[in-house]
Amino acid sequence: MLDRLNQAMDHIERHLDRPVDAAELARIAVTSEYHFRRLFSALAGVGLSEYVRRRRLTVAAAEVVAGEQTLLDIAVRWGYGSAEAFARAFRAVHGIGPGEARRTGAELRAQPRMSFRLTVEGSSSMRYRIVRKESFQLAGRRARVPLVHEGMNPAIVEFVKGLEPAVRERIEALSDQEPAGIVNVSDGLAGERAEGTELDYWYAVVTGAEVPGDLDVLPVPAGAWAVFETSGAFPAAVQHLWRDVFTQWFPSNPYRLRPGPEISRTRIAADGGHADAELWIPVEPVPA
Numbered sequence: 001m002l003d004r005l006n007q008a009m010d011h012i013e014r015h016l017d018r019p020v021d022a023a024e025l026a027r028i029a030v031t032s033e034y035h036f037r038r039l040f041s042a043l044a045g046v047g048l049s050e051y052v053r054r055r056r057l058t059v060a061a062a063e064v065v066a067g068e069q070t071l072l073d074i075a076v077r078w079g080y081g082s083a084e085a086f087a088r089a090f091r092a093v094h095g096i097g098p099g100e101a102r103r104t105g106a107e108l109r110a111q112p113r114m115s116f117r118l119t120v121e122g123s124s125s126m127r128y129r130i131v132r133k134e135s136f137q138l139a140g141r142r143a144r145v146p147l148v149h150e151g152m153n154p155a156i157v158e159f160v161k162g163l164e165p166a167v168r169e170r171i172e173a174l175s176d177q178e179p180a181g182i183v184n185v186s187d188g189l190a191g192e193r194a195e196g197t198e199l200d201y202w203y204a205v206v207t208g209a210e211v212p213g214d215l216d217v218l219p220v221p222a223g224a225w226a227v228f229e230t231s232g233a234f235p236a237a238v239q240h241l242w243r244d245v246f247t248q249w250f251p252s253n254p255y256r257l258r259p260g261p262e263i264s265r266t267r268i269a270a271d272g273g274h275a276d277a278e279l280w281i282p283v284e285p286v287p288a
Contacts, residue, residue: 002251004029005043005116008036012052013113016059017077020052031286035256038189042246043116047197054111057093061108064090064098071098116251127229128249130283131178138185138218138261139211140171140204147189147197152235156184156201163203171215175205179227179265179278187218187261202261220260226283234268234275241279255283 008025015021025048026036040048060078063069069077075086090098094108101108141163145155168182175181185202202218211217226249230241242264250256260282268275 002116004031005039005251009113009115012055016052016056017079019079020049022048031256032258034259035250038257039246039250042243043251044114051111051114053089054093055113057090058109058111060086060090061094061098061101061110064102065108067102071102074098129227131225131227131280133178133222133225135222136177136206136208136220137211138183138202138204138220138263139174139207139209139215140182140202141167142200142202142204142216142218144188144198145201147199153201159201160203168203170212171203171205174207174209174211176207176209179206179263179280181205181265184264184266185218185261206263218261223258223260224283224285226255226281228279228281229277230279231276232274234266234273237275238264238266238277238279241277245279245281254286256286258282258284 008028011025011028012020022033022037026033029036031039037048040051044051046054056078060074063074063077064071071086072083075081075083078086080086080089087097087099090096090101093111094101096106096108100106141159143155143159145153145159148154172182183202183204183206185204186199187202188200189197202216204216204218226245228241228245228249230237232240242262262282263280264277265280266275266277
């Protein structure tokens with residue numbers, strides 16, 4: 001898997017001056033475009049489109065400083081319709097405009113070329129099981145929140161605090177299958193996992209029961225789920241498990257992400273500092 005990802009990275013470098021073809025990159029990596037975008041973001045720490053933009057403007061900066069081409073010629077080569085659009089993108093990455101960079105030789109920012117390798121740390125293993133579930137519903141309350149990789153998510157904390165105790169009790173009473181009880185659900189991520197990306201957060205339960213009309217409902221089709229377990233400091237243990245699934249488990253196992261919600265069942269100790277958690281990720285086998 002890592003070899004194929006690195007072949008995709010080579011393809012990006014050879015075609016930096018062309019539009020990003022995520023479908024072709026996924027084909028090289030022998031996976032779906034959906035999985036490739038999500039896996040890339042988890043491994044790289046930046047979305048695919050943003051990485052390519054930074055690489056283009058890193059290479060373009062060398063041409064700007066060399067002074068052998070007009071700024072308009074450089075802009076057109078790297079896919080910008082005008083010198084003004086190129087200047088805005090250049091400034092967003094480098095902190096200064098291309099004209100200023102050419103005149104003063106000011107300090108620029110480079111996005112290094114990325115490659116992936118597997119690093120083995122310690123002797124711990126990831127506990128997981130594959131579960132096949134029939135179709136079900138998520139029932140509860142939903143909010144649109146930004147993605148936060150480390151620490152508490154203030155938007156989620158505020159949203160959950162705003163739910164009345166009676167509403168929470170009504171939601172929990174609908175739970176009738178695994179994972180049992182209140183679950184936290186992430187859905188609707190726009191393809192990539194950059195910090196601040198918006199997603200649908202659900203305070204919900206997994207159920208097959210009839211759901212009252214005043215609650216939000218998300219139908220979930222039948223499929224396979226990879227279920228992971230962890231225990232440790234909260235919220236770091238849960239966030240690190242999420243990271244490790246994408247950076248370690250997926251590259252090492254013959255599964256890929258399929259569209260669907262990602263579900264965590266977290267039980268926090270009374271002091272709030274420790275948690276036991278399960279993470280349910282929708283998966284499908286990688287085609288042979």
